[in-house]
Amino acid sequence: MDSKSKQAKRKDASKEKFKTKITADEKETDEKENKSKYGPMPTFPYQRVFTRAILILGVLTVVYFGTKENKEVALAKQKEILQHRAQDITCSDDYKTELEKFPGCVPQRCGRVVSDKLVSASEADALLSIAKRGMVHGGSEGGATILDLHSGALSQGKNFVNIYRLKNVKDVFKKADFTFYKVVKTKIQHAVAHHFGIQPNSLYLTHPTFFSRLTAAPALTIHDEYWHPHVDKETYESFHYTSLLYLADYGRDFEGGRFVFIDKDDNTNRTVEPRKGRVSMFTSGSENVHYVERVTSGTRYAITVSFTCDEKYAIEDPTFPQMEHKH
Ligand SMILES: O=C(O)CCC(=O)C(=O)O
């Protein structure tokens, strides 16, 4: 028997049950009617009302919590090695309209993509070494230290200094460091262009593009509070496409610190667990609200590589030797 006819049969059976129950009830009422001197006594099926109320309450509770509670889905687990994992999302209107000013830069699709095959482990290590060598000369007292090789900005205590103006930093960076940096940036730029269906040369690197080091230390300034949900295009006006290259492993180098996309449409948080060499790329509009979980232990290194379609916000690749330029 197929499932349809089974279902029909079950329906018939329950109708039948229902009928018998009604007949039984009617009988009871009739008897009572006959017995009463004062005509028919009003009857009310208390028990049925009670069970139905409980049932309805149950259904409402399930619906309420089912829609209220955020589900969590992993977009990329640390243990996975992904060629390419993409998720498309409808572009937010404001963002798409704005981009129409920049032909060749309007995304053919919005959303996000994660790849572990774009940047090799040795490239990631070379960049990690740059970040570490630079950050030794500063470091936030709170949980977030940044180093921007373009502007020279480096967190120090509660402020920022220009690393290129510090004494004793002359030999910190080598020419090869900047070559690596540029090679990786160009690869990411092409991957962003390819994935979102735009012209690579319509994309410009923009400010801020920076290394970040996150720890569990309590925040001392607003710059240390990296865990607030935000839209990159609102936080950093020039951004149209954001990419993140992770230089450390979630669950090995640090705990906490997962990247989380907040998808209101289906009440789902989608997480990207950092993995060394993993690149996450996404459109910077409100279709991609996100935050970084607080790091609970260890140290998390990453680099944010940002792109704009607007040439007036373009920044140059950092060059060696920067120190001489900045004096
Ligand atoms: O480090 C990350 O995973 C994301 C950082 C971020 O959201 C940002 O720089 O805007």
Ligand SMILES: [Fe+2]
């Ligand atoms: Fe962000």
